[in-house]
Amino acid sequence: MNVSMTVNGRSVTADVDPPTLLTEFLRDHLGLTGTHVGCDTGQCGSCTIHLDGRAVKACSVLAAQAEGARVVTIEGLADGNGDLHPMQAAFREEHGLQCGFCTPGMVMAAVDLVNTYPNASDTTIRENLEGNICRCTGYENIVRALKSGAAGMGDQGNG
Amino acid sequence: MYAFGYHRPTTIDEAVTLLGQSEDASAIAGGQTLLQSLKQRLAQPGELVDLGAIKELSGIAVDGRTVVIGALTKHNEVALSSEVRKAVPALADLAGAIGDHQVRNVGTIGGSVANSDPAADYPAAVLGLGATVETNQRRIAADDFFIDLFETALEPGELIKAIHFPVPKRAAYVKFAQPASRYALAGVMVAETGDGVRLAVTGAGACAFRVPAMEQALAGDFSADAIKGVQVDADELNDDIHGTPAYRAHLVNVLARRAVEAAR
Numbered sequence: 255m256n257v258s259m260t261v262n263g264r265s266v267t268a269d270v271d272p273p274t275l276l277t278e279f280l281r282d283h284l285g286l287t288g289t290h291v292g293c294d295t296g297q298c299g300s301c302t303i304h305l306d307g308r309a310v311k312a313c314s315v316l317a318a319q320a321e322g323a324r325v326v327t328i329e330g331l332a333d334g335n336g337d338l339h340p341m342q343a344a345f346r347e348e349h350g351l352q353c354g355f356c357t358p359g360m361v362m363a364a365v366d367l368v369n370t371y372p373n374a375s376d377t378t379i380r381e382n383l384e385g386n387i388c389r390c391t392g393y394e395n396i397v398r399a400l401k402s403g404a405a406g407m408g409d410q411g412n413g
Numbered sequence: 414m415y416a417f418g419y420h421r422p423t424t425i426d427e428a429v430t431l432l433g434q435s436e437d438a439s440a441i442a443g444g445q446t447l448l449q450s451l452k453q454r455l456a457q458p459g460e461l462v463d464l465g466a467i468k469e470l471s472g473i474a475v476d477g478r479t480v481v482i483g484a485l486t487k488h489n490e491v492a493l494s495s496e497v498r499k500a501v502p503a504l505a506d507l508a509g510a511i512g513d514h515q516v517r518n519v520g521t522i523g524g525s526v527a528n529s530d531p532a533a534d535y536p537a538a539v540l541g542l543g544a545t546v547e548t549n550q551r552r553i554a555a556d557d558f559f560i561d562l563f564e565t566a567l568e569p570g571e572l573i574k575a576i577h578f579p580v581p582k583r584a585a586y587v588k589f590a591q592p593a594s595r596y597a598l599a600g601v602m603v604a605e606t607g608d609g610v611r612l613a614v615t616g617a618g619a620c621a622f623r624v625p626a627m628e629q630a631l632a633g634d635f636s637a638d639a640i641k642g643v644q645v646d647a648d649e650l651n652d653d654i655h656g657t658p659a660y661r662a663h664l665v666n667v668l669a670r671r672a673v674e675a676a677r
Contacts, residue, residue, distance in 0.1 A: 273414040295452070308489075309514060318463065
């Protein structure tokens with residue numbers, strides 16, 4: 255079957271089997287391997303992408319369900335001029351990662367979290383990062399990075 | 414996953430026709446439960462009929478006395494709706510505590526209610542608030558809807574269109590979440606409605622159920638103390654690695670008292 259969607263601003267169409275997950279479509283068909291597959295059971299959040307502007311777990315969505323949708327992956331988050339997105343920059347500055355495996359999902363979730371809950375408290379941030387698991391940092395620096403990234407996104411006046 | 418055919422209808426009629434054409438067709442709403450079940454090969458539908466493109470199934474309407482939520486409305490749309498929060502804060506709270514943020518962006522109220530997972534949150538709201546389930550064929554009262562483990566009154570080819578929640582005088586939902594999954598180890602929705610007090614439990618039994626003894630005690634005195642000694646029968650409750658029936662029975666009473674205190 256054919257699926258068509260916009261991925262990082264580019265229109266893509268591909269012939270896929272119906273059970274193809276969005277993770278498989280992004281990684282195997284489009285070569286966008288920044289979307290990581292950690293648990294493949296909808297728990298760890300490493301595969302978080304934006305589907306029509308909302309953070310979702312790409313391992314829990316069929317490619318077919320994204321028909322006609324606007325998808326943004328970690329590769330498409332920055333503006334393309336060589337500058338990191340403010341949230342990516344904040345994760346680097348605040349040491350919001352160690353091994354980096356969970357980071358693409360963390361960053362994508364963080365951007366949606368800021369858009370959904372502007373000026374979120376630490377409690378709101380931690381509750382809404384429930385779906386992203388990091389086994390290195392202990393989350394302290396991630397929460398700090400998220401708040402710093404939120405400030406950076408505000409300065410830029412966008413999400 | 415086993416192989417399956419996939420269909421993406423844009424109307425309810427088209428979806429019902431597609432579901433009727435195959436013995437082993439399954440509807441998929443958000444798919445946050447179904448897809449993981451398919452990966453584990455716990456289900457083997459020959460055809461998946463995706464309801465996601467049926468626009469008329471989504472949306473929230475509040476008319477003062479009733480909150481009507483379309484079946485394909487996502488958990489976060491309910492949780493973040495200022496209208497729902499104003500009319501039935503307990504319902505917005507419940508939706509905002511389902512799964513995690515990403516799951517709430519995809520999972521739907523109709524999918525949750527139709528699945529009748531014993532530990533899902535929404536069944537407690539449907540039963541506790543005395544909602545009505547509107548399908549493509551009829552309206553089903555909450556008291557007649559949840560039958561057993563993953564079993565509802567829905568017939569083959571019957572799809573939920575919307576859930577109608579009467580606005581209660583006050584209500585609250587309190588759950589004890591299983592720490593890894595965020596499913597309810599037990600959860601209680603209590604509501605003081607125009608027709609009396611309703612108290613529904615999820616997570617503890619085969620499906621959501623009411624506790625008449627607590628409702629009667631609360632009808633005379635809507636306070637936590639009124640149900641302090643009212644226990645549910647542990648013999649009827651779930652037993653798994655997360656909790657014994659006796660533990661769940663204890664939790665139900667604790668959560669019921671907390672819910673009464675939190676009702677607003």
